[in-house]
Amino acid sequence: MHTQPTVLSITQTRAAEQAAVDAGSSFAQLMETAGTAATQALLQRPANLQRVWILCGKGNNGGDGLVMARLLAQAGIHVTVSLVQDTVSTDLAAQNLAALPASVVVQAAALAVLAEYDCIIDAVFGIGFDGELSADLQALLHACSQRPALRVALDIPSGINADSGHIAAHSFQADVCYVFHSFKPAHTMPAVQKYCGEIEVLDIGM
Numbered sequence: 025m026h027t028q029p030t031v032l033s034i035t036q037t038r039a040a041e042q043a044a045v046d047a048g049s050s051f052a053q054l055m056e057t058a059g060t061a062a063t064q065a066l067l068q069r070p071a072n073l074q075r076v077w078i079l080c081g082k083g084n085n086g087g088d089g090l091v092m093a094r095l096l097a098q099a100g101i102h103v104t105v106s107l108v109q110d111t112v113s114t115d116l117a118a119q120n121l122a123a124l125p126a127s128v129v130v131q132a133a134a135l136a137v138l139a140e141y142d143c144i145i146d147a148v149f150g151i152g153f154d155g156e157l158s159a160d161l162q163a164l165l166h167a168c169s170q171r172p173a174l175r176v177a178l179d180i181p182s183g184i185n186a187d188s189g190h191i192a193a194h195s196f197q198a199d200v201c202y203v204f205h206s207f208k209p210a211h212t213m214p215a216v217q218k219y220c221g222e223i224e225v226l227d228i229g230m
């Protein structure tokens with residue numbers, strides 16, 4: 025028998041996160057668990073992962089990417105991080121940026137894009153994205169889709185609205201999408217599933 029996945033809207037997801045925090049967790053713990061679960065899932069894949077490039081947006085999806093950067097570097101992987109919006113805007117993302125080990129290279133995307141990677145991780149936007157991508161981000165995400173690297177999206181490929189499923193031009197084209205806690209409505213839509221590739225739902229303890 026095929027079990028239908030649980031689907032939560034953006035509002036329901038944020039309410040579930042708040043309920044987990046009210047029950048004794050914390051947003052920092054949820055982010056740490058999300059980044060840890062995605063790192064473990066990635067390391068279990070039969071993939072060459074010597075050089076990983078992580079594109080981080082300024083919000084908490086970027087924070088998840090920064091947790092992964094720390095953990096992958098601790099696992100001995102050569103990690104490059106690009107802050108694609110030049111900064112981080114949430115306390116959690118800032119804390120995880122400050123916690124990066126010295127071995128992680130933090131480099132402007134315009135420079136980093138010239139190097140070779142085995143894996144590209146999209147931590148630009150998650151459920152906070154709405155609308156269209158800037159011209160710069162369109163060019164960057166399009167360049168990523170041309171690369172012979174394993175492309176991993178965190179929560180949802182950047183450029184896609186998690187509720188409506190609207191796909192902005194040059195949204196990230198993933199091979200695998202690690203979805204946190206539960207499907208959002210967009211993950212059920214065939215057009216969006218083409219951008220997700222393989223979808224794996226990860227328990228983040230809520």
Ligand SMILES: NC(=O)C1=CN([C@@H]2O[C@H](COP(=O)(O)OP(=O)(O)OC[C@H]3O[C@@H](n4cnc5c(N)ncnc54)[C@H](O)[C@@H]3O)[C@@H](O)[C@H]2O)[C@@H](O)CC1
Pocket residue numbers: 041051054055056058081082083084085086087088113114148149150151152153154155156157158178179204228
């Ligand atoms: N809140 C929590 O407890 C958790 C959040 N998690 C992660 O956090 C994500 C949600 O984080 P946020 O709510 O910070 O949102 P995002 O990180 O998805 O993005 C928010 C940022 O994107 C900007 N933005 C939105 N649309 C844009 C557009 N068209 N062009 C340019 N910028 C745009 C917003 O102004 C905001 O600064 C989830 O998808 C998940 O990956 C996980 O860490 C698990 C726990």
Ligand SMILES: [K+]
Pocket residue numbers: 085146147148149150177178179180181182
């Ligand atoms: K993403």
